[in-house]
Amino acid sequence: MKNILLLVCSLLPSTLIFSQTAAEYCAHGKIKSIHHPNQSASRSIESDKYDLHYHKLDLEMSNTSTYVKGNVEFQAKVIANQLSVFEFDLHSSLTIDSIRFNGQLVSATDNNGLRSVALSSPLNQGEDFSARIYYQGLPTAVPGAAIGSGITNDVSPSWGARVTWTLSQPFSAYEWWPCKQTLGDKIDSIDVWVTVDDSLKAGSNGILTNITPLPGNKARYEWKHRHPIDNYLISVAVGNYYEYNIYANPVGAPNPILIQNYLYNKPNFINYVTPLIDKTADYLEHFSSLFGLYPFQNEKYGHSAAPLSGGMEHQTMTTQGVFSEDIIAHELAHQWFGDYVTCASWKDIVLNEGWASYLEYIMREEFMPNTAATSMNQIHNSVMSQPGGSVYVNDTTDVNRIFNSRLTYDKGSAIFHTLRYEINNDSLFFAAMRNYLQNFAYKTAFGTDLKSSLENFTGMNFDNFFNQWYYGEGYPTINLRHNHANGIAYLKISQIPSKPTVTPLFKTPIDIRLFGGGADTTVRVYLTDVDTYVSFPYSKSFVNAQIDPKNWIINLVGSIAKDIYLSDESYNSESTFEIYPNPASQFIRIKTPYNSDIKLIDANGKTIKIYSAQTQEISLEMLAPGIYYLQSGLETKAFVKK
Numbered sequence: 001m002k003n004i005l006l007l008v009c010s011l012l013p014s015t016l017i018f019s020q021t022a023a024e025y026c027a028h029g030k031i032k033s034i035h036h037p038n039q040s041a042s043r044s045i046e047s048d049k050y051d052l053h054y055h056k057l058d059l060e061m062s063n064t065s066t067y068v069k070g071n072v073e074f075q076a077k078v079i080a081n082q083l084s085v086f087e088f089d090l091h092s093s094l095t096i097d098s099i100r101f102n103g104q105l106v107s108a109t110d111n112n113g114l115r116s117v118a119l120s121s122p123l124n125q126g127e128d129f130s131a132r133i134y135y136q137g138l139p140t141a142v143p144g145a146a147i148g149s150g151i152t153n154d155v156s157p158s159w160g161a162r163v164t165w166t167l168s169q170p171f172s173a174y175e176w177w178p179c180k181q182t183l184g185d186k187i188d189s190i191d192v193w194v195t196v197d198d199s200l201k202a203g204s205n206g207i208l209t210n211i212t213p214l215p216g217n218k219a220r221y222e223w224k225h226r227h228p229i230d231n232y233l234i235s236v237a238v239g240n241y242y243e244y245n246i247y248a249n250p251v252g253a254p255n256p257i258l259i260q261n262y263l264y265n266k267p268n269f270i271n272y273v274t275p276l277i278d279k280t281a282d283y284l285e286h287f288s289s290l291f292g293l294y295p296f297q298n299e300k301y302g303h304s305a306a307p308l309s310g311g312m313e314h315q316t317m318t319t320q321g322v323f324s325e326d327i328i329a330h331e332l333a334h335q336w337f338g339d340y341v342t343c344a345s346w347k348d349i350v351l352n353e354g355w356a357s358y359l360e361y362i363m364r365e366e367f368m369p370n371t372a373a374t375s376m377n378q379i380h381n382s383v384m385s386q387p388g389g390s391v392y393v394n395d396t397t398d399v400n401r402i403f404n405s406r407l408t409y410d411k412g413s414a415i416f417h418t419l420r421y422e423i424n425n426d427s428l429f430f431a432a433m434r435n436y437l438q439n440f441a442y443k444t445a446f447g448t449d450l451k452s453s454l455e456n457f458t459g460m461n462f463d464n465f466f467n468q469w470y471y472g473e474g475y476p477t478i479n480l481r482h483n484h485a486n487g488i489a490y491l492k493i494s495q496i497p498s499k500p501t502v503t504p505l506f507k508t509p510i511d512i513r514l515f516g517g518g519a520d521t522t523v524r525v526y527l528t529d530v531d532t533y534v535s536f537p538y539s540k541s542f543v544n545a546q547i548d549p550k551n552w553i554i555n556l557v558g559s560i561a562k563d564i565y566l567s568d569e570s571y572n573s574e575s576t577f578e579i580y581p582n583p584a585s586q587f588i589r590i591k592t593p594y595n596s597d598i599k600l601i602d603a604n605g606k607t608i609k610i611y612s613a614q615t616q617e618i619s620l621e622m623l624a625p626g627i628y629y630l631q632s633g634l635e636t637k638a639f640v641k642k
Contacts, residue, residue: 001169001353002322002330003147003310003403046087046116047180049080050129055234056191057177063164063200063238066151068094069136070195072178077128084122086131089174089181090115091150094137096178101131113174133178141175146403147308150175156307156321161264163239165306165319168232170346170402179231183344183444186228194236195220201241203262203304205234205316225316227296228442230342235314237304240265244274248281250288253297257284260302260317269305276323277303279367283329286366287336287359292434295340295441301332313356315339325368326360333359341437344444346396350470351445353403354391354412361413376417376551382410383554387498388473391415392447414554415469421552422465422509423458424524432457447471460606464507469554474499476506476527479558482514482545483566489514489523489538490566491545494531496558505530510553516543526601526629528636536627536638537583577632583640589617592632601629601636 052074059070074088086101091113099106101117108115123129143149150172153164166176173179194202198219206225213219241262248257259280263270284301288294294301302317311320311327313334320331337355361379364372382405389407396402403409423429436445436453451466476495483490491512497503506527513522519540525532547557578591590598598611600618611618613632623641630637 001146001310001312001334001403002327002356002409003405046083046085047089047182048184049078049083050076050086050180051079052076052180052185052187054189055179055187056193057234057236058193059177059236060195061164061202061236061238062196063162063240064153065138066149066153066164066176067136067138068151068176071132071134074131074133074180075128076130078123078125081125082122083124083127083129084119086117086119086129088115088131088133088178089113090133090135090178091139091141091175093140094135094176097134097136099131099133102129115178135178139175141172144175144399145169145172146399147310147312152306152308154307156264156305159264159266159269161239161266161269161305161307163237163264163306165237165239165304165308166235167308167312167319168234169312170232170349170396170399173231173234177234181231183230183342183346186230186342186442186444187234188228189226190224190229190234192223192225192234192236193220194223194238196238199240200238201243201262203235203237203241203302203317203319205229205314207299208260225299227299227315229315229339230444233313233315233339233342235304235312235317235319237262237306237317237319239305241305242270244270244277246278246281248284248294248301250285250293250297252288252293255297257294257297258300258302259284260300262302262304264305273305273323276325276328279325280328280332282367283332283363286363287333290362290430290433291336292437295335301335303331313338325363329360329363330356336437340442341440342444344446344449346402347393348445348447349393349402349408350391350412351447351450353408354416357409357413358416361417373551376414379410379414380551380554382406383414384475384498384556388502390471390473390502391469392471411554415465417551418469418508418553419454419462419465422462423460424509428458468503468506468508472499472503474503475554475556477556477558478510478547480512480545480547480560481563481566482542482560483563484538484541485564485567487537487539488535488567489542490563491525491534492531492563492566493525493527493534494558495527498556508553510548510555511550513546513549514538514540514542514544515546517541522549524627525638526636528631532636534636534638537640577635577637579630579637579639583642584620585642586621587617587619588630588639590615590630590632594632594635596632599629599631601631602626 054075056073106117108117139151145167146169150168151166155162174181192204195218196202198217202221204223206223209224210222211219242265244261244263246259296316299316303320306319308321311318311331313331318331333356338352343349343351364375391412393402420429432454435457439453451462475498479494481492509524509526511522511524519542525534579588595613600608602608620641625641
């Protein structure tokens with residue numbers, strides 16, 4: 001999901017490694033912080049006692065009203081020891097006409113949208129059951145979805161098209177259909193049947209299996225989706241649509257993949273939007289090559305146009321009001337990050353939105369390369385417009401906090417860019433993400449699951465990354481002092497955290513570019529303390545330096561200056577921790593005043609081996625040529641294995 005909020009309502013159409021758019025915008029204002037009583041800690045857990053297998057939504061809708069009428073079928077299995085109460089969610093503004101549970105008429109009580117049916121005979125673990133709820137009404141919920149309400153009717157201010165559409169994320173599915181509103185229980189498969197005037201079309205999930213003519217100039221659109229799906233990803237959009245279809249051909253797909261689009265039946269809109277939609281095929285093919293084949297390739301992908309201020313990644317058919325390269329790429333990216341693998345808690349919404357935002361950048365790298373660097377710089381500036389804030393959401397009753405643009409979207413995108421940098425190998429990075437997606441295919445995942453999956457696949461430790469960037473807050477301001485004397489480069493890198501009470505130190509690799517005087521070399525330094533000292537043999541001369549030249553890390557650049565007093569003597573005045581010879585080919589000797597273990601660290605910050613404080617000599621025979629670090633006490637020094 002991506003929400004675009006503007007003041008405008010409408011527009012026409014060589015590296016050394018050291019360890020470490022023209023579019024439509026609607027007049028939706030910024031949503032208020034909305035707290036849902038049925039999402040509180042006291043929420044009943046009766047619905048957690050059954051596992052959903054199937055839903056069929058059979059509804060009557062129009063494009064002139066949000067009035068909805070129909071029935072929803074549940075098929076499920078009891079997973080607790082016993083089920084004595086059947087619970088589901090349906091907003092109190094909707095009237096239940098009748099309920100059949102296992103074929104028998106039953107009644108339900110209503111507790112602020114939580115509906116409960118007391119069973120005459122409890123069901124035991126492993127027993128299957130079915131229920132069908134007949135209901136109707138005009139939803140009157142205060143807008144509580146990420147963009148607007150669970151169901152909305154509106155006219156496009158730019159194109160004059162009237163549409164009724166649904167948008168359930170995060171807690172608004174129950175505003176328009178009876179459901180089990182929880183992330184953890186994906187529905188194995190669904191059918192969505194929508195009866196509308198035969199002059200209209202109804203878009204939804206999966207494959208359109210039939211359009212059945214009905215009396216009274218009506219038609220029923222019958223959609224079938226046979227992949228697991230979360231409740232908030234089920235959708236309907238009804239309008240006077242023009243159908244525009246193209247195909248993608250990603251490597252590995254047994255057949256071309258349909259991209260089915262329901263667009264406003266307005267010639268100016270069609271002429272404006274189809275060149276943009278055509279890019280969807282290129283993006284789908286590219287994302288498939290990086291993250292694995294499009295997860296719903298045996299059905300479709302597509303868009304239903306609706307006058308909302310952004311887009312929503314409904315599974316296999318995004319509902320979209322803004323058509324630009326970024327929005328198209330973002331919502332498509334969600335089919336992998338959000339739909340194929342869904343966050344298991346709204347606390348971890350960055351697993352959906354941060355990744356989808358980062359795939360906007362990945363799209364730019366491939367198709368708009370001249371814009372990628374500027375885009376990431378703008379993202380970093382957004383993140384650093386305030387000193388604190390975490391991508392991990394503590395208050396998940398606050399919809400505005402869950403979908404915070406600066407943190408969930410921008411910081412999420414930026415830290416996954418940093419993750420790519422820390423892995424320091426694009427082939428490994430993308431392979432690791434494909435592995436994560438495969439591990440949790442059609443399931444849900446927590447942030448801890450991503451961490452474990454990455455560590456198991458790469459063999460790297462991501463404790464610092466997650467503690468600092470995922471659960472932590474803020475960013476460092478980096479100051480640099482540099483000198484070059486007697487063939488040795490000396491660097492002193494200092495950091496000041498923006499939120500020291502939460503994240504007092506960022507242990508991270510960072511690139512330093514040395515340039516001028518015939519030199520232009522980037523070195524990677526691993527920051528281990530508030531002050532990190534690095535010295536290494538460097539035959540060239542340089543007159544200046546640049547911090548993080550490619551914007552891999554969220555950071556502010558403080559002062560950068562030449563310091564002629566930065567040398568062996570100044571280092572030795574700071575410390576008596578010494579490594580010699582340097583460079584070395586067979587062994588190094590160590591002199592340290594610290595009574596603590598000595599860590600041997602590689603260029604990615606991974607600890608290779610730990611030695612006792614009494615160690616005086618280390619063999620280098622097992623190391624490949626390159627740059628390494630030794631850490632003793634609070635100090636880290638680099639050395640070169642020849």
